Amino acid sequence: MVTVVISGKPGSGSSTVAKLLAKKLNLKHFSVGDYNKAHAKKAKDETDKSLEMWKLPAAKLRKFHIQSDNYARKIAKKGNIVIDAKLGIRMLKGLYNCSIWLTAPSHVRTKRYAERGNISLQESRKKLIEKDNDERRNWKKIYGFDSFSQEKNADMIIDTSKMTPDEITDTIIAEMPRVFIVHRWLGTPKADWYPSAKKELEKKGYVVNVLKMPHTSRPTEKDWVPVLAKAVGKLGNRTILVGHSAGVMTILRYLETLKSGRIGGCVFVAGWVDDLGYKELSNFFTKPINWAKIRKHCSKFTAIHSDDDPYVKMYHGEVFRKKLGAKLIVEHKKGHMDDDTKVKKLPSVVRAIEKMSK
Numbered sequence: 001m002v003t004v005v006i007s008g009k010p011g012s013g014s015s016t017v018a019k020l021l022a023k024k025l026n027l028k029h030f031s032v033g034d035y036n037k038a039h040a041k042k043a044k045d046e047t048d049k050s051l052e053m054w055k056l057p058a059a060k061l062r063k064f065h066i067q068s069d070n071y072a073r074k075i076a077k078k079g080n081i082v083i084d085a086k087l088g089i090r091m092l093k094g095l096y097n098c099s100i101w102l103t104a105p106s107h108v109r110t111k112r113y114a115e116r117g118n119i120s121l122q123e124s125r126k127k128l129i130e131k132d133n134d135e136r137r138n139w140k141k142i143y144g145f146d147s148f149s150q151e152k153n154a155d156m157i158i159d160t161s162k163m164t165p166d167e168i169t170d171t172i173i174a175e176m177p178r179v180f181i182v183h184r185w186l187g188t189p190k191a192d193w194y195p196s197a198k199k200e201l202e203k204k205g206y207v208v209n210v211l212k213m214p215h216t217s218r219p220t221e222k223d224w225v226p227v228l229a230k231a232v233g234k235l236g237n238r239t240i241l242v243g244h245s246a247g248v249m250t251i252l253r254y255l256e257t258l259k260s261g262r263i264g265g266c267v268f269v270a271g272w273v274d275d276l277g278y279k280e281l282s283n284f285f286t287k288p289i290n291w292a293k294i295r296k297h298c299s300k301f302t303a304i305h306s307d308d309d310p311y312v313k314m315y316h317g318e319v320f321r322k323k324l325g326a327k328l329i330v331e332h333k334k335g336h337m338d339d340d341t342k343v344k345k346l347p348s349v350v351r352a353i354e355k356m357s358k
Contacts, residue, residue, distance in 0.1 A: 001079020002027065002207050003095055004176075005088035007150055008102030010131050011109030013160045013168065017102060018084035021169045024233070025082070025176075025207050030075050032085035036068055062142050080202070087139065089150040097205035100172060101154035104161040174236030177357060181210040182228060182247030184270070184338060185219050185281070188212070192244065192338045193346040200350045213250075220283045224250040225257065235261035235297075240353050242267045245312070245336065249284045255294045265300035265356035267349055268326070270312045270336050273319045291323040301326035302352040306334040306341075327352075 004021065008014040015031055022029035069091045076083060076095040085092065089099045104112075106128070114124035139147045151157060156175060160168055179201055181194050189195075189210035198208045211231055214223050228250055232239065241263060243251040248271030255266075273289065275281040303320035305312065307330055320326040329348050335341030 001202050002081075002097055002205060003076050003079050003092075004082045004172075005076075005092050005096040005099045006082065006084045006102065007086055007088045007099070007154070008160075009104070009109065009148065010086075010135070011112045011128060012102040012104045013112070013165065014084045014086075014102050016165050017100075017160070017168050017172075018082045020165050021172060022082040024169055024173060026209065027207075028081040030072070030081055030083050032068060032072050032083065032088070035071070036064075065139075065142055086135065087143070087147055087150070089153050090143075090145065090147075093153075098156070098172075098176060099154045100156045100158065101151045102158055102160050102168070103151065104159060108161040170234040174234045175238060176236065177206045177238045177240075178236065179206050179208045179240050179242060179353060180228065180231055181208070181242045182224070182244065182250050183210065183213060183216075184245035184247055184336075186216050187244065187247075187338070188216065193343055193349065194244075196345045197242070197349050200347075201353065204350075204354070206353070213247075218280055219246040219250070221250070221253050221286075222283070225254045228254045229257065232263075235263055237262060237264050238357065239263045240265045240267065240356055241298075242269070242349060242353070243271060244269045244338075245271065246281065246284075248272065249281075252289060252294055253284065255297045256290050258293075258297045261297065263298050265302070265353070266298055267352045267356075268301065268303045268320060269346065269349060270305060270309055271303060271320065272312050272316045274316075276311055289323075295324060299325075300356045302329060302356070303327070304329045304331060304337075304346070304348050304352070306331040306337055308333050309336050311336055 006014045006018045015033060018031065019029050069087065072083060072085055073092060073095060075081060076092050089101065110121060110125045110128050113128050114121050117124065136147055156172065158168060158171060183189065183191065183194060189212050194210045198210055201208045209231055211227060213219065213227055241251045248268040251266055275285055301320060301324045303317045303326040305314055305317040317328045321328045331337065331348065334343050337343045337346060
């Protein structure tokens with residue numbers, strides 16, 4: 001299961017980025033800060049709520065934060081979530097797959113506080129200094145460490161001062177291990193071996209998206225490629241694409257559309273390099289496959305074929321090996337590796353992805 005933790009200095013954008021990242025990755029979101037501020041009774045402004053919490057008696061403050069952190073750990077263990085927590089990198093260690101520290105110069109954070117609270121820069125600067133000092137001083141009393149020291153233990157450190165929230169999240173996503181599975185002709189995200197592969201990969205910390213393609217009874221390049229392109233978004237060297245049958249040709253045509261960037265790898269299951277004699281698939285072959293351009297955007301390929309596939313003969317796998325340098329894996333008596341042949345698990349896909357990730 002995937003758990004991402006985002007921490008940072010007040011005003012660095014951790015809450016905004018965490019919410020947007022969760023949305024883009026289709027994960028849940030939990031904010032320890034929002035959870036804590038929900039217990040503030042008097043203050044209405046978000047910043048004032050944070051300051052109010054630090055005015056609790058020392059013993060009560062310590063008990064409250066320990067309970068809060070325990071609750072965050074409980075949430076983190078369930079996985080498939082983005083958590084923004086000021087102490088998250090330290091307190092949730094061992095429970096997340098990726099930790100991110102956001103930072104920004106004090107004048108940028110001051111401006112953000114002023115805009116968020118509709119207050120003057122002078123008042124904002126005063127509140128920010130007060131919050132910085134309160135957090136560092138009180139957390140050091142409670143836990144014995146400087147909360148700002150977590151920066152050195154983060155997997156990623158991002159200065160948010162010159163980036164929009166979308167740019168920040170795209171930067172994070174590009175560095176995360178992502179897998180996109182494109183199903184076959186007449187397929188669905190719940191068919192064949194896709195759910196099993198998704199479950200196994202998520203256990204290993206991958207963010208997995210089994211795409212739901214349109215018009216599955218008649219797949220077309222013009223309909224399927226844009227769906228894949230939109231889902232992938234910004235490319236990353238830890239992004240891996242998996243295609244099954246028509247999904248393979250969709251990935252190949254998608255890679256041809258790219259102008260720049262590279263992905264980490266491709267796994268092709270029962271892929272084909274011609275229309276197999278089906279008129280419905282001829283739309284994918286209105287032009288020759290541009291193998292050189294495909295290699296430009298990806299260097300790691302694995303092709304998985306069954307020795308008794310009734311539709312896709314072994315020569316297709318040999319073409320992938322010759323044109324792309326793909327590693328060819330031959331499964332025994334698994335047909336088209338679909339529901340018709342009762343293939344609900346395909347461990348070779350997971351293994352291929354793991355090897356590409358090393």
